[in-house]
Amino acid sequence: MRQALARKGIDGVTLLALPAVFFVIALFIYPFLYGLFLSFAPKDGSTLGNYIKFFSDPFLYDTIWKTLLIALPVTIINLAFSVPVALRVRLMVKPKLLTTILVIPITLGTVLVAEGMLNYFGPRGWLNRALLEFGLSDAPLHLIHNYWGVFLSLVITGFPFTFLLTLSYVTGIDPALEQAGAMLGARGWERFRFILVPLLLPGLMITFCLSFVQAFSVFPSAVLLGAPAGITRVISVAAYTAAFEEYDYSMASAIAMIMATVQVGIVAALLGVQSLLYRGPAGGGKG
Amino acid sequence: MIRTQSVAGRLWVWAVWLLVGFFILNLLGLIATVVVNSFSTRWFTTWLPVGFTTKWYLSAWEEFQLPDIMMATFEVVGAVVLLSGLIGVPAAYAMARREFPGKKFVMLLFLLPMLVPPITFGIPLATVLYKAGLAGSAIGVILANLVPTVPFVILVMIPFIQQIDPRVEQAAKVFGAGTFRMFTNVLVPLLTPGILAALLLVLVRTIAMFELTFLTAGPSNQTLVVALYYAVFAAGVRAGQSVDAMAVIYMVTTLAWLLLALQFVNPTQIVTRAKRK
DSSP, X not given: OHHHHHHHTOSHHHHTTHHHHHHHIIIIIHXXXXXXXXXXXXXXXXXXXXXXXHHHOHHHHHXXXXXXXXXXXXXXXXXXXXXXXXXXXXXXXXXXXXXXXXXXXXXXXHHHHHHHHHHHSSTTSHXXXXXXXXXXXXXXXXXXXXXXXXXXXXXXXXXXXXXXXXXXXXXXXXXXXXXXXXXXXXXXXXXXXXXXXXXXXXXXXXXXXXXXXXXXXXXXXXXXXXXXXXXXOOHHHHHHHHXXXXXXXXXXXXXXXXXXXXXXXXXXXXXXXXXXXXXXXXXXXXX | OOOOOSHHHHHHHHHHHHHHHHHHHHHHHHHHHHHHHHTBSOXXXXXXXXXXXXXXXXXXXXXXXXXXXXXXXXXXXXXXXHHHHHHHHHHHHHHHHOOOTTHXXXXXXXXXXXXXXXXXXXXXXXXXXXXXXXXXXHHHHHHHHHHHHHHXXXXXXXXXXXXXXXXXXXXXHHTTOOHHHHIIIIIHHHHHHHHHHHHHHHHHHHHHOOHHHHHHOOGGGOOHHHHHHHHHHTTTSSOHHHXXXXXXXXXXXXXXXXXXXXXXXXXXXXXXXXXXX
16 A cells, blocks of 8 residues: 555655645635635625625726726736846846845835835925926826825836846846847847747736736725725725625625636636737747 | 847937836835935925934834834744744655645645735635634734745745755665654755745745735734834824834834845845746
């Protein structure tokens, strides 16, 4: 028996993975399933009560659009800026200082960035002062406690994240491939379009998915820098309110499930599009 | 490397660097305003405050009960680092060394908590912890924080373990070491740089982990970042400088550990897990 198992690869060493597997099942899979069942057992006793309530109340279902309206543009902008910057940075001899500076906002987190933004982008902050002083604007720009506050905070913490992920994919491409293209007469744009893009596409899709999922679950900055009762009442705020202000855990679970479904849906749609565009090994080019 | 020669190409390069410069300028400005404001007596309509003082640090220290918060933070962070190492490293060893049926499924199981954002799984998790009576206690906070860190340790450690020649372990076995002794006397010393890197990254991530702690902590076990959130949230109740003094304390705590971690890891690893060098 023991030998038969060992031939399949199960022995004492394999069992070392068990505590971790048990842990993830108990504290990740089980709560998710629990939440799923709880969401179908609302206070009023019906099965679909929470979901019917969510999709018939504009105050609730609008949160999906509001969140998408923030998360999609932010993700696209972050990715669009990350690619050219990463393509330059990979040519640098010592990129460590730059990557270290960029990792700071990720490490400090959204709460500290929010506090800094309240000072810096505020009506009397340094940015507006500089704009007025140099005559670039007649009146202070309103950059906090509205849509743009949340948008900027997601750029400040999201751009470094997207950039560092993109950089790891870009540096994985063998420079010889581009040199070969240049030798055969391909110019900068052509090399980008016909050599780099096809090799980068799978990596960029993964980067887009990860960045989008992060942006879609924005929470502290939507409360601190946005208008949490208005334009930036994102879906996580709705879930939080249901759980910890109305103590309706069933409804909160339903909203969390809807949030997960939208995230999975967008990611699946993107991966579906990708499989139409390109089939091949992910991230290759390192020969 | 190919260098750009055309005028348009050079302009493009300049535009890219200008953009990076503009981003970094704003980023540093944003951090600097917090630091400057925390030392200011009054700061309204000028570039710099009227005068400088350190009194806000003293008032923040007392107002926010920072000694308690610091203790709670280090209790949670210390336990998370220790436990994620103890659960994660052996699991990473099994994943790196054995091929078994269902391995792909187990790998997916470890990837999911890192891919799903904390706020999404945090709400059902907090619900379960509340039903179990663990939320609001240090144990609840620690358990919640372990959910993303255990898989993180596993994923960081797998390539480190794969680098070690399996013959080293076989040699240990030949000389009569059991699995446990082989682990403590052979593997752990060889893996120390990897374990150190993984645990330092866990430490930095846990200090800054807002969502999970926020959803599960009670008033007595708030960590620094959650206390900072409440301070910013209730801004106006206290002087802005006092809130900023607390923000600076949080920033110094996090950045000190980040600098230490960067001695052992590449900055890109904080986002992309470990890649084999």
